[in-house]
Amino acid sequence: MRDDLTAPSPHGLHDLSPHEAAQASVQTSVYVYEAPVRIWHWINAAAIMILCLTGYFIGSPPPSMQIGEAAHQFVMGYIRFAHFAAGLVLTVGFLGRIYWAIFGNHHARQLFYVPIWRADWWREVVFEIRWYLFLAREPKKYVGHNPLAQLAMFFFITLGVSFMIVTGLALYSEGLGHGSILYAMFGWVFDLAGGNSHVVHTVHHLGMWWIVIFMIVHIYVAIREDIMSRQSIVSTMISGHRTFKDDRPD
């Protein structure tokens, strides 16, 4: 037994027990998420964290502080600055992500469309729902996002973040003034909202909770699937490689 452990297996795996050798997959990994996608993911995640926290405080500021005279104190100013800075980082990142959807690999495009015209895609959505309802015994293996994940990403991130960017830039343009280029670009948002910018504040606020709900589900599902599915999830967004735990077909 001891000798077996030190000799490399046919897969080139060291310290592999015979028991493990039965489980080791031949296909080790597929490169899925290219560097721009991974960098975007983590910048986006950080920006969203900052935006949710500072955005909440902009709606409901922290208790008043008396550090110094108003002229020497800038608490709310810094909170708003962080919000606007993170918001613009998110915006530029999202534009960069759209660029990469066009020029990157086909997995980079998954976020931006939902193939609702494909019957087999819907069948797989239903299968994934069954998996999450504990009705399917074993999940399918996917190199990219599974169809249910794709659906969630599309509605929560692609549409959700777009909505937050558009309403956010509209609100930011109010601070720059009615003469600003940004207001000329996004002033129509207020027309759609009926003219009163308070409505835009409210829907922007609701949008934050939309994203928060996604965050809860996303982080839970990523960790759960990393443990329970037949493939890697969390590490794939770090290394870019999708590894599979078995070589069995569906």
Added chain:
Amino acid sequence: MEPIETFYEVMRKQGITRRSFIKYCSLTASALGLGPAFVPKIAHAMETKPRTPVIWVNGLECTCCSESFIRGAHPLAKDVVLSMISLDYSHTLMAAAGHHAEAALEETIRKYKGNYILAVEGNPPLNEDGMFCIVGGKPFVEQLRHAAKDAKAIISWGACASYGCVQAAKPNPTQATPVHKVITDKPIIKVPGCPPIAEVMTGVITYMLTFDRLPELDRQGRPAMFYGQRIHDKCYRRPHFDAGQFVEAWDDENARKGYCLYKMGCKGPTTYNACSTVRWNEGLSFPIQAGHGCIGCSEDGFWDQGSFYDRVTDLTQFGAESNADQVGMAAAGVVGAGVAVHAAVSALKAAQKKSQSRPSAESRAREDA
């Protein structure tokens, strides 16, 4: 058409000296944000132009616009009414009443066809054929359509005429409708507020007389010179906002110190008006200076935006009274609880699967050996 007196002639008749007249022109120029070069232009316009006839009609309203207007200080409303315009019909200000008043209206429309300005205070209710507002025995909406037909331009005074105000707040039983949704073929300038600032009202009229055109309007049809910035942008309490120093309760120390009223529901950050610069009652004060937050009275549908005293206001769409945070936290809570239950079931399922598959794995290991 009989010749109408020019502004200058009327002013001189009232004993206003040439010196006072020029002074008035320069004051008006600065009030409108114009350079000194415009003073002779304004003087010239007032010397040569006939007074503009104005018809002022009142629909569903509370007359706070008229009340504000007669308190105008720069220029004095008296000067506007008696010298600058020829206010030929106005319920509140005219001496005539009944048939005489209605006759004056008809005469003005006939004599100055296409040349008069129609100032509308209040709005027409459209439900029940407009029977909720009767003027001279007829629904107000008919008078409005009649007077608007030959008007050069229309001024929508106040939140009522501009957006509908309280009578158009949900559920709006009389179907009170702002002027621009009833009259669609005339240039309309909105001067919202409940009421609008007196100087804004007289300033808008002065601009229209002087330049014979509407002032530059914003996206919603409000004069940009008065509605181009938010109360928040020019608020004298803004440094306290940026510092994060807020009034936490109406009677606390911070309220006495004059801190920002944001947490008390001030709508200054979403309200476009000139209150924090022009102020009220000859520049004496304005709501925030008096210690109360802005209620956003010059914004569309301000009665339907939830409490005046909340910053994150209730979402009336959800039926129950709850704001964006309460709705969001409830939704996130439900999702969070769902995730926790799902995780627990997943763990149980995984444990079950492991215990079921263990014998076979052991047997496989035996076979390998």
